[in-house]
Every structure is written in structure tokens, then in C-alpha cells.
């Protein structure tokens with residue numbers, strides 16, 4: 001079999017944002033701005049819906065830039081457990097998980113700290129730190145920021161977005177977007193829509209590659225590893241949603 005004639009693996013890619021989705025940027029920023037605030041400023045901070053609105057004022061922005069440059073600040077951002085529930089659900093459906101996060105323009109040290117954060121909290125995912133999320137391919141995006149959501153949907157008109165409910169996305173609605181507010185109702189909707197889109201990354205009878213039987217303990221002639229050590233073809237899931245086909249190094253699909 002030549003490289004060109006190998007069946008293409010369907011790619012159930014799920015992209016997950018970091019700040020405001022998995023990592024609580026807003027909480028940490030508010031906490032640290034309170035430390036730098038005068039007594040008269042405290043109420044302003046407490047009344048601000050979110051920290052992005054403060055960023056428009058130069059004196060607040062300067063303090064925020066200072067905080068963002070504190071070594072370890074990005075690495076130590078607290079987790080947002082509600083969204084980790086969705087990540088776990090994605091993993092149970094065998095989505096291929098990728099963290100997609102914007103690298104701050106000026107604070108480039110944050111780029112490596114963001115990767116460190118992901119290694120600790122999402123060791124099962126690849127990490128993409130970039131400057132334009134709209135360019136990245138995926139079946140699903142979980143993101144809290146309407147501007148990025150719309151940008152991404154421009155080229156993914158059938159893509160699904162799970163949007164964690166935040167004060168700054170209140171009222172934002174789109175047919176491709178499910179709002180995730182932690183309620184049972186939203187959970188059922190997220191589960192239903194995720195599974196619906198997961199199925200579009202499964203082979204159909206018409207395009208499924210041939211699957212042959214092999215022993216899991218037999219060794220692959222190309223890499224010398226046992227077949228059971230080879231990756232799954234996530235384009236096949238059994239009736240109980242488990243992968244069961246391995247991909248040998250020569251591209252053959254194996255049922256062990």
C-alpha cells in the first residue's frame with residue numbers, strides 16, 4: 001500500500017481554550033488587582049463584571065500588565081472545574097484533545113508558562129499557543145469569548161462550540177453554540193451535541209478502510225513494537241463507544 005492510497009483517519013479534534021475556560025484568569029486578575037487598589041478603588045473592582053472592561057483604562061491596564069509579567073502568574077492560574085467536566089466527557093467520546101490558547105502579544109514569557117500549566121492540568125492534550133485561533137482546524141471548540149468563537153466559525157460552518165457561561169458572553173447566541181452553565185439541562189444538551197458531532201468523525205460503510213485480524217502480541221515489521229502498542233483509529237468506535245481498531249505503521253487497520 002502506498003502512502004497516497006492509505007485511508008485517511010477521520011479526525012475528531014476538539015479544541016479547548018485556556019483563559020476563562022479551563023484557567024480562571026479573571027479570578028486571579030481581580031484578586032491581584034485588589035492588592036494594588038486604594039480603598040476608593042475597591043468598589044470599582046468589585047462592581048466590574050469582568051476584568052476586560054477595566055483594561056480599556058490606561059492606569060488599570062498598566063497594573064494588569066505588571067501582574068501578567070509576574071513570574072509564575074500564568075503557571076499558577078486556578079482551574080475551572082465545570083469545564084473540566086466537559087473535557088472529561090470529550091475524552092470519554094474519544095475526541096482528540098488540543099488546548100488552543102492565545103499567547104499575549106507582549107508577555108511572551110506567558111507562552112511557556114501556559115504550556116507548563118497544560119502539562120500539569122491537561123497532560124493528555126497537545127498544546128497550541130498562537131495568535132489567531134480562527135486558523136486552527138477542529139470539529140469542536142470550547143471557548144468563552146464570542147469574538148474568537150465567531151472568527152473560528154467563519155471557516156467551520158458546521159463546527160460545534162461549547163461556550164462556558166461568563167458575564168462577558170451573556171446574551172450571545174448562535175445556532176452552532178451551546179451555552180454551558182453547569183445545569184443539568186445544559187449538560188444533557190452538551191452531551192447530545194457532542195455525540196452528534198463525534199459521529200461525523202466516524203467512518204461510514206462507504207468510506208471505512210478494510211480491517212484485518214491480528215494478534216496484539218505480534219510485532220509490527222516496521223517499528224518492532226507489539227501491535228497492541230499502536231494507536232487507535234478513532235474513526236471506528238464500537239456500540240459502547242470504545243475504539244477497537246489499531247493502526248499499524250504501514251497503515252493497515254487491525255482488529256486485535
Ligand SMILES: [Mg+2]
Nearest residue numbers: 017019020144
Ligand atoms: Mg478565553
Ligand SMILES: [Zn+2]
Nearest residue numbers: 220222223249
Ligand atoms: Zn509499528
